[in-house]
Amino acid sequence: xxxxxxxxxxxxxxxxxxxxxxxxxxxxxxxxxxxxxxxxxxxxxxxxxxxxxxxxxxxxxxxxxxxxxxxxxxxxxxxxxxxxxxxxxxxxxxxxxxxxxxxxxxxxxxxxxxxxxxxxxxxxxxxxxxxxxx
Amino acid sequence: xxxxxxxxxxxxxxxxxxxxxxxxxxxxxxxxxxxxxxxxxxxxxxxxxxxxxxxxxxxxxxxxxxxxxxxxxxxxxxxxxxxxxxxxxxxxxxxxxxxxxxxxxxxxxxxxxxxxxxxxxxxxxxxxxxxxxx
Numbered sequence: 019x020x021x022x023x024x025x026x027x028x029x030x031x032x033x034x035x036x037x038x039x040x041x042x043x044x045x046x047x048x049x050x051x052x053x054x055x056x057x058x059x060x061x062x063x064x065x066x067x068x069x070x071x072x073x074x075x076x077x078x079x080x081x082x083x084x085x086x087x088x089x090x091x092x093x094x095x096x097x098x099x100x101x102x103x104x105x106x107x108x109x110x111x112x113x114x115x116x117x118x119x120x121x122x123x124x125x126x127x128x129x130x131x132x133x134x135x136x137x138x139x140x141x142x143x144x145x146x147x148x149x150x151x152x
Numbered sequence: 153x154x155x156x157x158x159x160x161x162x163x164x165x166x167x168x169x170x171x172x173x174x175x176x177x178x179x180x181x182x183x184x185x186x187x188x189x190x191x192x193x194x195x196x197x198x199x200x201x202x203x204x205x206x207x208x209x210x211x212x213x214x215x216x217x218x219x220x221x222x223x224x225x226x227x228x229x230x231x232x233x234x235x236x237x238x239x240x241x242x243x244x245x246x247x248x249x250x251x252x253x254x255x256x257x258x259x260x261x262x263x264x265x266x267x268x269x270x271x272x273x274x275x276x277x278x279x280x281x282x283x284x285x286x
Contacts, residue, residue, distance in 0.1 A: 064230070065219065065231055066216055067231075074212055074213075078209065079208075082200055085201050086201040089199065089201075095238075096238050097201075098234070098236045099234065100233065102234070104229075104230050104258035104259075105258050116238055123238065124239050126262045129258075129259035
């Protein structure tokens with residue numbers, strides 16, 4: 019991991035929750051949706067297929083573990099998983115809990131409206147239940 | 153695969169390109185972006201984490217193979233990969249080639265504007281180069 023350096027925009031827009039085997043698990047600073055990021059700690063990788071086969075498998079495992087935990091703790095209608103990277107090229111995977119009637123449902127979350135910060139107590143409560151569920 | 157039945161909306165909005173080990177590879181009937189779908193041939197699965205571990209690994213392999221081929225044949229700026237499923241719950245993974253200045257760049261493709269059909273010759277040419285690159 020020693021060569022890994024987090025993209026500045028990801029650093030600014032999200033906060034570290036924990037470090038898994040391959041990825042940083044981060045929480046987006048936007049309370050409109052329970053919205054997590056996985057950022058593989060590999061430098062200069064922009065596409066999943068550029069990871070080694072082992073890292074691809076690790077990412078799959080971590081992504082599915084996090085998605086299943088997020089579904090469990092939020093009871094979401096649907097989990098959205100996406101690796102876009104049109105604005106921030108450093109590889110990162112969005113894992114988002116969606117609910118009928120949430121902002122822009124059933125459309126995508128990306129590029130919609132303006133982030134709304136968490137209240138500190140709501141954030142701490144969510145992160146505690148999430149980390150316990152991992 | 154005998155119990156698998158493709159969702160009617162996916163059937164209508166996309167056409168079969170080929171069948172891989174786990175998934176149907178399909179082309180969306182929308183020429184605005186080179187836009188593929190992978191549909192695991194498993195009934196009643198809506199989230200990637202509901203697949204067996206083997207199927208999760210197969211999906212990762214097929215998704216990355218298709219994404220790398222799509223990047224190669226289109227020379228796209230970025231490949232977008234997403235499993236949303238807010239409208240069609242049957243598990244399906246979008247794999248989309250994105251270019252600076254394409255419709256809604258750098259925003260997401262989902263829910264944007266109206267599909268534009270392919271000209272038959274353009275579609276056949278694209279599918280031929282894609283299948284050769286797989």
